[in-house]
Amino acid sequence: MSAVAASAEIHPLSVVEDGAVIGDNVRIGPFCHVGAKVVLGEGTVLISHAVVTGKTVLGRNCRIFPNAVIGGEPQSIHHNGEETTLTVGDNCTMREGVTMNCGTVEGGGKTVVGNNNLFLANSHVAHDCQLGNGIILSNNVMLAGHVKIDDRAILGGGSAVHQFTRIGRQAFIGGLSACSYDVIPYGMLNGNPGLLGGLNVVGMTRAGMDRATIHRVRKLFKALFDEEGAIREKATAAREEFADCKEAMEILDFIAAESDRALSSPFRGKA
Structure with missing residues (x-):
């Protein structure tokens, strides 16, 4: 009954x-x-x-x-x-x-x-x-x-996420994007193939993150993606410098975690 x-x-x-x-x-x-x-x-x-x-x-x-x-x-x-x-x-x-x-x-x-x-x-x-x-x-x-999606992520209309992909906290996936690789926390991905274009600064601000913290996370993003070298190696090297920033460490922990997928970047999949 x-x-x-x-x-x-x-x-x-x-x-x-x-x-x-x-x-x-x-x-x-x-x-x-x-x-x-x-x-x-x-x-x-x-x-x-x-x-x-x-x-x-x-x-x-x-x-x-x-x-x-x-x-x-x-x-x-x-x-x-x-x-x-x-x-x-x-x-x-x-x-x-x-x-x-x-x-x-x-x-x-x-x-x-x-x-x-x-x-x-x-x-x-x-x-x-x-x-x-x-x-x-x-x-x-x-x-x-x-697929694993962390808190407060937003996925735009018509976007598609590949199996086993991880999407970090407060990431933003643009409409009609193809998300084939892991997206770091606070990352913003657009396009097909999806490219990591920067940080979801609007979402970070709306969540109450102060300007100084946003600048720290931006500095980490540039160190990881704007400079030569393997991303995971650069992430390991950055841990000491950003140990005082919880949000930056969240990104570094995400990168260090085991995953079936590679990391989205501004370059991966680009012709």
Whole structure:
């Protein structure tokens, strides 16, 4: 039997399968389908024609717009019907046509989305992606499998992210860009192939970063990308000079971390 809170409102033209857990003040509009292994957190709203399926947990106060499919099977030739999961945090909005897939066994079995994220129409989150908080995916953004995106990153409309790519905190990916390589925190990438054009200074300012810190991060960017030499070697050499700047060290730690992808730069992929 489903566990449906007394305060939940379910339209009679929707289907909630036995086993689903429906929290307090959830509202499910007409022509929705909620699967047997779904958990809908307090205050979440399915407006109409929305599907939440698979072993999927949605947090509090999420909003699912028409024609979104949340928790579908992974689009992977290696998936053989194993039970994997999708977990979405609080205060996330999935606009019309958004799709999010559960994980694969090979990728750890789970797709994870944090809090306060906005997914605009027809954006896609593939299997095994790991997303932080405060992220915006604009219309038609496509995330391939195993992508990792840190807090407050913004992806412009129609951009595409290659599988296993990492996007650092407060990075900005321009509209229609092809993001094939890791993007450092605060980096700004544009074009196809995507080139690292500088820092997301507007986003840094809006986040409350003071001018002195921005100048320090700019100095690091120039040292890494404007001078000759291997980026990772230069990053190692820069650690002592920038040890007093938390934001600069965040970039250096990102570069030092293991990754399946190379680093985006102003030159990589340029003809």
